[in-house]
Amino acid sequence: MNQIKLYDTTLRDGTQAEEVSFLVADKIRIAQLLDDLGIHYIEGGWPGSNPKDIAFFKDIKKVTLKQAKIAAFGSTRRANTTPDKDNNIRTLVQAEPDTVTIFGKTWDFHVHEALRISLEENLELIYDSLAYLKQHVGEVVYDAEHFFDGYKANPEYALKTLQAAQQAGADCIVLCDTNGGTLPHELPAIIEQVKQTVATPLGIHTHNDGECAVANSLIAVAHGIVHVQGTINGFGERCGNANLCSIIPALQLKMGKNCVGEGQLKSLRQLSRTIYELANMVPNKHQAYVGNSAFAHKGGVHVSAIQRHPETYEHIRPELVGNCTRVLVSDLSGRSNILAKAEEFNINLDSKDPVTLEILENIKDLENKGFQFEGAEASFELLMRRALGTLRNYFSVIGFRVIDTKRHEDEKPVSEATVQVKVGGRIEHTAAEGNGPVNALDNALRKALENFYPRLKEIRLYDYKVRVLPAGKGTASFTRVLIESGDKESRWGTVGVSDNIIDASYHALVDALQYKLLKDQDN
Ligand SMILES: CC(=O)SCCNC(=O)CCNC(=O)[C@H](O)C(C)(C)COP(=O)(O)OP(=O)(O)OC[C@H]1O[C@@H](n2cnc3c(N)ncnc32)[C@H](O)[C@@H]1OP(=O)(O)O
Ligand SMILES: CC(=O)C(=O)O
Structure with missing residues (x-):
């Protein structure tokens, strides 16, 4: 079978990443973008966890999606109750998603230590919860938490948990590498054993603690797994989840699997960047396929x-x-x-x-x-x-002076700069104050030049980075200043180096102004 179902959990497991949190409106927007990309399942959250996730399932009903199914996440029932009385299971049904995904314990160690119940009772939890949900929801996915660690510790019991899920009617059983430490060479034999034990379609859910989440997902697909869970940009608890931005192109372009359409694949980089933006995070330049440095x-x-x-x-x-x-x-x-x-x-x-x-x-x-x-x-x-001798001489700077004055111990210093520029035959002499000496110099330069070139008013300073470079001469060092400037059309970077930080900044600032004049020359 060449069709692979993509199951995105950016809105659930992705938000378990440190510093990632989305507003309900962001979650709705992300769901729409994932649907545009061609994702088959969007796990919107855990309704039994918080009001925001309940609101998501309410609001997403008002949105028409092209093909994605909305999945709600939760756990098997608690040990001392029945599924119909279990609050978590009730909220999953009340959320009215297309699909419910619940996780249950596979690893005997977790059954003893985390749940503190017997192995037999855990099998009942899995069976009862899935069988109940199957009667109330269209489709039920079972996430076998810690499957690979559980299998390595007690294969017989791990397989029994999957059999319980199959008997209860699970539509898909997902093998989870919850602690993310499984290595790619370990998966094939385990997956082949599972395939001999259960006939239910299988999925994979991996974490990246051993930096193998993508590799483990791909090798699972090579061994017949048909449902792949992951997140955009690999967001997720600890070191993250399997990164769908790497998995989707690998499946589609290298493994001959059908995932999304050709046109949809082209939107992958933009989607990755939008999700960084909504998470208020700087995109990873070196990210495979979609990062700025990838090519x-x-x-x-x-x-x-x-x-x-x-x-x-x-x-x-x-x-x-x-x-x-x-x-x-x-x-x-x-x-x-x-x-x-x-x-x-x-x-x-x-x-x-x-x-x-x-x-x-x-x-x-x-x-x-x-x-x-x-x-x-x-x-x-x-x-x-x-x-090449083709750069127009827009202006020359005859000189500048920058003064920092601190009049009283408890007062902030005042920065003032004066500059003398020559444009054509005219000399302009101006002064300006600023928030620090570099800002004062920037203000004075612009003030002098804007009379001649009003479009310089459009420039914004987006970033200013200083790096002290060891010069190998005792205490003397060189300073490199990198500036990112921009206007409403584009952004551009300039550099200046000097043993004086103001002079290094001056060179980077002058280049930024000259570049603006050069790029606007033909407009
Ligand atoms: C591998 C994964 O990523 S699983 C997803 C993990 N994500 C999250 O935990 C985020 C959402 N979680 C939450 O909002 C809260 O933890 C809640 C609402 C689910 C539960 O909160 P609380 O009732 O206060 O319990 P708490 O979080 O302290 O402990 C977890 C409880 O779940 C139980 N539990 C853990 N796994 C399972 C399971 N598969 N089936 C049933 N119960 C489970 C634990 O035994 C513990 O219950 P106990 O305290 O009665 O023994
Ligand atoms: C279900 C899940 O998120 C995990 O096992 O990692």
């Missing part, structure tokens, strides 16, 4: 080869998951990096033009002095155009 090439040898054929250093075509190839510039570049960037910047440059080598040598020399152009592509474009 970013730095080494000259790699860039030269991908220009001849992208597959030399790319395991899939990035656009299939909505990503793109990027070329970075650094002291590890060769001429190919420079030529690739020239093309990106719409600059005509020939590999045989001596200026290509001059730019390359200049980059290597500057990186040796502490510059870093990877995060400062605007400074690199300016450097390239200067080398």
Whole structure:
């Protein structure tokens, strides 16, 4: 069977991750995005846990989804009651989801230590809860918690728990690596044994504590598992859950499994980023498939080869998951990096033009002095155009002065900057105050230049990073300042290096202003 059912638990297990919490409105929006991606099941939460999750199941009924089924999560009944009286089971039914998923104990150690009941009683919990739910809900999934650890400790009992679930009518039995420590080579023999014992369709739910969650999910599919649980970006308790952003393209593009449509796969990167945004987290640059660096090439040898054929250093075509190839510039570049960037910047440059080598040598020399152009592509474009003699001289700074004054011990220092700029034949002399010396300098520069170039008012400073670089000369150090600026159309990075932090900031600020003027030149 080539169709794999994707079961997303970002809204339940994903929110068990440290620092991840979504408002009900966020959960509804995420459910819609998951449905657009083509996810088959969306686990919305545990209604027996909190009012927010109850509200989710109420509100999601007002939303028309294309194909996704909504699943509510909970546990088997408590030991001292019956399913119809168990509060958790009652709230699962009251939530009226398409599917209910409950977890139960597989590992004899957990039955003794966590539930403190007999092994026989646990089998009754599993059977009763599923059989009851099966009468009240369309579809019931059974998550066999700690299945692999339980199987390793007591295979006979672990398999009995699955048989209880099958007899109660579970529609799918999910083998869970709850503690996330199982290694890929351990799964095949265990799964093959399970397949000999139960005929119910099988699923997999893995955690990433041993960094093997994705590998374990894929190997499970290779051994006949048809339902895969995971979360977007791998959010989840402790080290996270299996990352669906890696599993979906692997299943679809490498294992020939049907998961989502081609057009839907292209939305994967955007979905990943939106969910980071809603979780108020910075996206992981180095995330496989969807991260900014997933197809970013730095080494000259790699860039030269991908220009001849992208597959030399790319395991899939990035656009299939909505990503793109990027070329970075650094002291590890060769001429190919420079030529690739020239093309990106719409600059005509020939590999045989001596200026290509001059730019390359200049980059290597500057990186040796502490510059870093990877995060400062605007400074690199300016450097390239200067080398080619095609950069317009928008302005020159004749000089600046920055003063920090602290008048009383209990008063904040006051920062003031004065600058003298020359534009064409005119000289402008201005002063401005700021929140700190760099801000004062930024304000004074803009104040002077905005008279000539009003569009500079559109620039916003998004990020300012300082790194002190050891110079190997006693206490003297160099400072690298990286600035991210932007307007309503784009963002750009610039860099400055100096043994003086104000001077390093000044160079990065001036590049940011020049780049804005350059990019608006044709508008
Ligand atoms: C592997 C997983 O990810 S499972 C999901 C884990 N997620 C969560 O726990 C988040 C949501 N949880 C909650 O909101 C709360 O823990 C609740 C509402 C479910 C329970 O709260 P409380 O009743 O106060 O119990 P508490 O959280 O302290 O302890 C867990 C209880 O569940 C019982 N329990 C644990 N697993 C199971 C199970 N599979 N079947 C039945 N009962 C279970 C424990 O024995 C314990 O009950 P006891 O205190 O009566 O012995
Ligand atoms: C069910 C579940 O979340 C687990 O076993 O990890």
